[in-house]
Amino acid sequence: MKALENRIETDGTVLQEGVLKVDKFLTHQVDPVLMEQVGAEFAKLFEKEKITKVVTIEASGIAPAIFTGLHLNVPVIFARKSKSLTMNEELLTAEVYSFTKQITSTISISRKFLSEEDNVLVIDDFLANGQAALGLVDLCRQAGAKVEGIGIVIEKSFQTGRELLIEKGLRVESLARIGSLENQTVTFLEADA
Amino acid sequence: MKALENRIETDGTVLQEGVLKVDKFLTHQVDPVLMEQVGAEFAKLFEKEKITKVVTIEASGIAPAIFTGLHLNVPVIFARKSKSLTMNEELLTAEVYSFTKQITSTISISRKFLSEEDNVLVIDDFLANGQAALGLVDLCRQAGAKVEGIGIVIEKSFQTGRELLIEKGLRVESLARIGSLENQTVTFLEADA
Numbered sequence: 001m002k003a004l005e006n007r008i009e010t011d012g013t014v015l016q017e018g019v020l021k022v023d024k025f026l027t028h029q030v031d032p033v034l035m036e037q038v039g040a041e042f043a044k045l046f047e048k049e050k051i052t053k054v055v056t057i058e059a060s061g062i063a064p065a066i067f068t069g070l071h072l073n074v075p076v077i078f079a080r081k082s083k084s085l086t087m088n089e090e091l092l093t094a095e096v097y098s099f100t101k102q103i104t105s106t107i108s109i110s111r112k113f114l115s116e117e118d119n120v121l122v123i124d125d126f127l128a129n130g131q132a133a134l135g136l137v138d139l140c141r142q143a144g145a146k147v148e149g150i151g152i153v154i155e156k157s158f159q160t161g162r163e164l165l166i167e168k169g170l171r172v173e174s175l176a177r178i179g180s181l182e183n184q185t186v187t188f189l190e191a192d193a
Numbered sequence: 194m195k196a197l198e199n200r201i202e203t204d205g206t207v208l209q210e211g212v213l214k215v216d217k218f219l220t221h222q223v224d225p226v227l228m229e230q231v232g233a234e235f236a237k238l239f240e241k242e243k244i245t246k247v248v249t250i251e252a253s254g255i256a257p258a259i260f261t262g263l264h265l266n267v268p269v270i271f272a273r274k275s276k277s278l279t280m281n282e283e284l285l286t287a288e289v290y291s292f293t294k295q296i297t298s299t300i301s302i303s304r305k306f307l308s309e310e311d312n313v314l315v316i317d318d319f320l321a322n323g324q325a326a327l328g329l330v331d332l333c334r335q336a337g338a339k340v341e342g343i344g345i346v347i348e349k350s351f352q353t354g355r356e357l358l359i360e361k362g363l364r365v366e367s368l369a370r371i372g373s374l375e376n377q378t379v380t381f382l383e384a385d386a
Contacts, residue, residue: 029270029306030255032263059251059271062223063259070225077222078252113222 001041001175005188007034008154008176014184018156019100026125026153027060038175039067042123042151045173045192046072049148051121053077053114055136057107064153065123072121077114079107079136092142096135099128107135114143127152127174130161137170149173156181157189194234194368198381200227201347201369207377211349212293219318219346220253231368232260235316235344238366238385239265242341244314246270246307248329250300257346258316265314270307272300272329285335289328292321300328307336320345320367323354330363342366349374350382 011024025031042064051072056065057079069076090111097104114120120140124133133150140147150165155174158181165172177189204217218224235257244265249258250272262269283304290297307313313333317326326343333340343358348367351374358365370382 023303025268028273028303029268030259030262032259032269033266035259036263059255059273062252062255063269066223066225066228066256066259069223070229073226075218075222076225076256080221080252110216110221 035063042068043071060125092139094135094138116144118145127155127161128159130164228256235261236264253318285332287328287331309337311338320348320354321352323357
């Protein structure tokens with residue numbers, strides 16, 4: 001997606017080998033106009049899949065996911081990274097290991113929001129090692145829901161996430177695919193959209 | 194806002210004295226169509242204030258805030274409840290006490306995103322004791338930004354938050370004002386919109 005790649009070039013910062021900071025428009029300050037375009041693009045890519053639910057994870061996944069849900073006219077569920085006070089019923093849970101933070105955390109969704117009737121589109125802001133996306137897929141499959149695909153805003157294609165997801169038979173659509181961050185420079189691969 | 198009150202009546206659950214669960218459309222599963230209406234309403238209420246930034250807090254504040262930002266055509270900043278790996282620069286921080294969880298947590302925003310030039314609209318999903326909203330106002334004022342008002346999706350008017358904010362000279366606009374949750378029943382006051 002050209003508008004997204006342009007924005008990464010203008011406002012992204014390569015902090016160190018492998019770390020891209022996009023807090024000016026995605027992960028801390030968010031550009032709602034760009035996110036609306038991102039959501040429209042995901043909706044177009046998956047329009048034939050009869051999606052019934054969009055599933056993402058707090059917090060940076062919410063903005064792209066909510067516009068995807070708006071364009072597909074379906075509810076959006078954001079998985080929690082910690083248990084909420086009012087989450088008193090049965091939960092679907094999965095363990096997610098973070099290579100960057102080197103910790104395992106438990107993510108969860110209330111079981112009542114996913115069923116065998118659901119065709120899910122998983123949305124996330126970043127794809128690197130794929131652990132968060134795999135955790136979300138795991139939650140959906142525990143409920144018997146079908147995962148129609150994964151929509152990623154920014155894919156770090158030099159890490160293993162995409163490969164892992166495709167090995168599991170999942171369709172992956174990334175709006176910006178980064179081939180390299182070497183020499184503090186963002187180099188794109190051809191994106192899915 | 195009538196559509197919101199209707200939705201609270203249909204899909205909200207009173208768990209116990211003072212606790213309203215709205216995880217079917219706001220705090221866990223999110224209805225993007227309703228959130229779009231909520232954002233449009235906040236934008237209308239504050240259209241004369243020359244808002245330059247919408248500020249909210251992760252995670253449930255993001256959906257209503259992002260649509261408010263879209264309608265006002267301004268960036269949205271979500272304060273973090275924990276420090277992110279790539280937040281390596283100067284931070285504005287505030288302590289927020291949660292009466293329900295009985296813990297104090299530190300919320301933060303990167304200083305570079307707020308300045309004396311900014312007119313901020315603070316958006317949050319719930320107003321109860323007002324501590325989160327006061328924390329967000331504190332962050333904005335530390336940066337010298339002007340807080341034009343607070344937009345709240347659901348106000349628990351039987352708690353002290355609204356009063357505290359008004360005492361600080363802040364304009365509060367709540368789209369649903371709950372006067373009581375006694376006897377497992379939601380009773381509304383007249384809302385601001």
